[in-house]
Amino acid sequence: MSQNLYPTLQPKRRNAFIRYISRFDEAAVVRWAFVGVLLGTAALLGMDLREMVDRNGGLWGENRQQLTREFRVLPPAVTAVPSADAQPNDPRQHVEGGRETLSQPMTFALEAGGILRASGAIDPGSAERLRTELEARGEYVSRISVNSPGGSLDDAIAMARMVREYQLATVVEEGAICASSCPLFFAGGIDRQIAEKAAIGVHQFYAATDNIISAAQAMADAQMTTARISRHLDEMGIDPALWLHALDTPPRALYYFSPDQLRDYGLVTKPQRLARS
Secondary structure, eight states: OHHHHHHHHHHHHHHHHHHHHHTSOHHHHHHHHHHHHHHHHHHHHHHHHHHHHHHHTSSSOTTHHHHHHHHSBOOOOOSOOOGGGOOTTOGGGGOOSOHHHHHSBOEEEEETTTEEEEESBBOTTHHHHHHHHHHHHGGGOSEEEEEBOOBBHHHHHHHHHHHHHTTOEEEEOTTOEEETTHHHHHTTOSSEEEOTTOEEEEOOOOOOOOOOOOHHHHHHHHHHHHHHHHHHHHHTTOOGGGGHHHHTSOTTSOEEOOHHHHHHTTSOSOOOOOOOO
């Protein structure tokens, strides 16, 4: 008797399972299966990440702190670009002052008419020197005349914020250059003027360190630094798209902006010619 019942019970169990599955929408079943795959992948990535952290003594390894500090440095752009790579209307022919002058650490000198001249490379410590100068004589300063090949990114951004804090104007006069990280300093002016025969240029940054780092770490720092620069330009009222030209230009070259570009990106606030001082 029991042998005759077994064949009839097996189809009923199979039909019950099919009926249970049929209660769910087919798309929902596929979605849940996909979620399961994602969860499994995430678990595997988590285990790999934990292994990397244990191996390196941290997510970024022991060189992370030094990399972050030293990566945010733009080299002084004193080296001339080969003539074959020169841009149309290259403004370098108008730049006055030699390599030795521009390579010296930035100095600040107060002159008649409320002009504070900022000349030289933006070395680490430039921002602190500017702070000291403004705290001592800031009431006599109305604008800062910039002539610099660039340098420390941290100091350039710090000085820009200082300029904005003191509500000062910035200017690049005839024969002067403002390159590399210098435009980020110049951007702090509430009024920004650039003479017709001045050179404004940007280029890529690089890590000023001898440490051997992974490509992933270098890329992560590059992305964070680019984001920081973009936010800074936006806060200063300048189109962050300006920095795209820096990303396209090798570290030992310079991309020079035309007067129209300076106006379109908002780096200048007044299309006005400046008299030679």
